[in-house]
Amino acid sequence: MTDMADFIIEQTGPEAQLRFTGRLTLSGLGVLPDRLDALHAPVHEVNLSGVERMDTVGAWIIQRFVERTGAKVVGASEDAVRLMSLVHATERDVRVRPEPAPAVVRVVSEIGEATLLAWQTLLGLIAFFGSVLIATWDLIRSPRRIRIDAVVHRFELVGVKALGIIGLMSFLIGIVIAQQGAVQLEQFGAEVLTVNLIGRITTRELGVLMTAIMVAGRSGSAFAAQIGTMKLTEEIDAMRTIGVSPIEALVLPRMLAAIIMMPLLGFYATLISIIGGGIFCWVSLEIPPITFVQRLQEVIPITDLWVGLLKAPVFGAIIAMTGCFQGMQVSGNAEEVGLKTTAAVVQAIFLVIVLDAFFAVFFTQIGWI
Amino acid sequence: MDLNNPIAIRIRGITNAFGDQVVHQELDLDVRNGEILGVVGGSGTGKSVLMRTIIGLQQPSAGEIEIFGDPMIGGDPEQQLDLRRRWGVMFQGGALFSTLTVAENIQVPLREFYPQLGQTLLDEIAAYKVIMAGLPANAGPKYPSELSGGMKKRAGLARALALDPQLLFLDEPTAGLDPIAAAAFDTLTRNLSRTLGLTVFLITHDLDTLHAVCDRVAVLADHKVVAVGTISELLASDHPWIQAYFNGPRGRAASAAVASQPVRKA
Incomplete structure (x- = not known):
């Protein structure tokens, strides 16, 4: 099995470089995303030359980091560049879950919905009863x-x-x-x-x-x-x-x-x-x-x-x-x-x-x- | 396509039978790494059964299947679970979990295999997979019942791609789509397979898809794979079903369309 993803910080003068190694893939990530999030030192370059393999998740994590810190990417393989441009191209405001409403609105709307539902159920039941009666009458006329x-x-x-x-x-x-x-x-x-x-x-x-x-x-x-x-x-x-x-x-x-x-x-x-x-x-x-x-x-x-x-x-x-x-x-x-x-x-x-x-x-x- | 690519799926001597009805008899098939293999055959020749056999939903009565060199049948469960992360499956109707939103559907395999991922990262992954599968940006919080047929298929594809698999199984991806959506799905399949380096096992009835997407085509008939090859190689075969399939009125129309407008191969 190849290595898990990892990174080291290399300080060359005032410029800090982040060198990634190992597999930047979903199975190789481990706790790397959390470590990256916790990193607040200024980084100028991200070096990907030591990366063995990369998938879209790895590309996304690099992309996200680069965006946050404004660092440059160097040493990326052809595949890595392609994947990063793929996830970058898709980077748009995508909603993942419905907007949560404020608690007051939620309570009121739930009461309202329940009332409406009860009312509609009652009306629906009456309508249903009516259509059953009509169908019964039709059936009686043509048994x-x-x-x-x-x-x-x-x-x-x-x-x-x-x-x-x-x-x-x-x-x-x-x-x-x-x-x-x-x-x-x-x-x-x-x-x-x-x-x-x-x-x-x-x-x-x-x-x-x-x-x-x-x-x-x-x-x-x-x-x-x-x-x-x-x-x-x-x-x-x-x-x-x-x-x-x-x-x-x-x-x-x-x-x-x-x-x-x-x-x-x-x-x-x-x-x-x-x-x-x-x-x-x-x-x-x-x-x-x-x-x-x-x-x-x-x-x-x-x-x-x-x-x-x-x-x-x-x-x-x-x-x-x-x-x-x-x-x-x-x-x-x-x-x-x-x-x-x-x-x-x-x-x-x-x-x-x-x-x-x-x-x-x-x-x-x-x-x- | 490089003919010397290593084999991703190796199927040897598979026999499947339901009661007296034999579906597959001593079936052999190789899928090479990085190729898009189209699987065609008349209704009832066991295309879907073959796919279900490969992914372990159907136990064959005899035969061996190796995926990336690891045995699928009779291997130890731990190893099989590991194999499962390396493929994604898109079922015919999408088979989305109806009580979860599209984004949550995509996150299901991620949560299952990588429970250490944080919610923010999961959301971000779901977000770019939604776009990658060609869904509109607002599709994430929708429930499957709110989606059209084509969008369900794309959501199914997004879920199949959730784990960044090396192997993708598509069961009739363009069935039930209008020609424009079907062509768009073909382009999507081809682009994704090239960009992500996917091996694709694609079951289809759609002649246009075969011409536009597939590197090679395997033909299922008489309980076996009767021929595997590029479409031009298959045309040279004298098997009656293959002739009827590719040289029928629809087959000729599809190849004429391709001849007049050559498909860009990556």
Whole structure:
């Protein structure tokens, strides 16, 4: 291996000469740039005759030094002269990063941007909802355009493939509710009311709510990422030019799948939760399954089931819509896909919980207690 | 071009196969130091696979590759890392990191291999590489999504040149560019290779690029390199694909253009 770059100062009378040796290349530089920067003695000549090899970085460092000190270059090889003129010729005011704004401006502009973004997202969501309604109406008028294959495929992805994880989750939730409920109710000697607790809370609230959260995490994110990636690869633009409406081809099958699958999954989740709770009651509280089922029949009004099942399709629509909407908002780079996917899941879960609160009040008001 | 130049890349007996589909069979090729070697071949003859094999992204099922005399396959990892600093690669679409600005893209290899460089120097290096690759002075702080196709390629070239490599791989540098931008890119490639003493491995479909830039051309067909030589040498070959390629309507147009307006050779 050849020598690292180095320099020595030779004092000849009043004139100081800087002699460079070794490889003035990126790999041979070492700490030379820092040493040069620290050098403040007046230098009149830079001697390059001892340099073995030079690349553009080496040439740039010499050029920079010469410029700072006003020294003359001597003993440069033909290659060195060529490289130095190359980097010299390119020497212009080149910006490397955006101008940093003052802190106050940055804070204000960030608040402004966030406000604008929130406003635009709201408007965009409403516009998106509108175009989905229009596409739905078009589809109703010409039902032969419904993409049965796509819809069935989504049914499988959103519904069937989720059965395992939603079942497991619901079963555990059923057990947890039963166990925690039993501990509290025991203090009043009312363990038997655990059945009421499990039956009503899962049918009315938790079955559908937890399913919605799981579907938002599983399918809402998938919708956003799929559509976002298609947006990046210009597939959506290609669809539009062919005359296929992306709303009709991509969004409606997903909406339809989520709207139809959510009540089914919610009902299934409720059932499994009750089974989980029932098993706990049987094992720990010694309530036999027959008694458990009889008691369920007595305490759960049929309206509880309607409460759960009416909410489910609305939640499904919201999850699918935020997922598809955020996917459509992707532009630019791969990072956007991640950001929008996150936004889709967060917004979907948030909206689902807000709506659930409205539903709770609404159903109580109309007397479905 | 001096025929006795030492060999930069020596490829011997490379075989590449994906499942049943054989791409390369016992392929041999030499790239000499300081030359611009154009690699041509029909679609699916494995030009990009060959490049990926040389730079170690694709493990061949058999064969040897030496770069500057060091083995690429089966060498020790330390040595291979050292080799990696000696080449730059420009991928077809630029393959810029989309979350970094152009200047930051250029600084990635510098930071990776030379963490001791200060931020000021890194910025200065990025600045002159931006200009060297023919980008406008304000391109540094832009993100790849804000660049046109031609600018992305130039930014990719700037990143490939970041480490001042001796060896440059270009994958279809002029594909998708308008003729003016393509001609400008050809001139840029030629000038840079002459000024910086680069060895260039250039994959292309562009006949004008072959005429304007390449010292020699290697033709990939029938799973091998069927011919290597200057364009006039290749014209003398009677291989049907070479004849069809260079004597087809487009081939004749390109060579007529060169004959009427001789390219300045440095």
